[in-house]
Amino acid sequence: EPEVTQTPSHQVTQMGQEVILRCVPISNHLYFYWYRQILGQKVEFLVSFYNNEISEKSEIFDDQFSVERPDGSNFTLKIRSTKLEDSAMYFCASRKDSPSTDTQYFGPGTRLTVL
Template identity: 90%
Template structure:
């Protein structure tokens, strides 16, 4: 069964550094998402992406964050200057469509630790 994959599984970075989290969505999916989960808290939506554009973003997704689909397979989340509070598990998801019968498929997550 096709799966969403994410790399790396764990990333440690120093405050102020840029990080790029990578995701390979399921190959025929058209919609892509990032969520994050701070330890002990709920999974929160960050951004959705379709047709090379952001279709929706949350208030968390400020100017420090950006997303890109640099080629036909990868979907990346960049944090320009990391803060301690960016430490979280970041989940990528993809879906073939939106609403209706289309569910999102989640990757295993990247644990980001900012020191």
């Protein structure tokens, strides 16, 4: 069964450094998402991406964040200058198509630790 994959599984970085989190969505999916889960808290939406552009973003997704689909398979989340409060589990998700009833499938996550 196809799965969403994410790399790395764990990323440790120093405050102020740039990080790129990578995701490979399911191959025939068209809608892509990033969510994050701070330890002990709920999963929060960051951004959605469709047709090579951001379709929706939350208040969390400020100018320090960006997303990109550099080729036909990868979907990346970049944090330009990490802060301590960016420490969280970051989940990528993908969805096949319209309608909006379709299910989002999540990757295993990348645990980001900012020191």
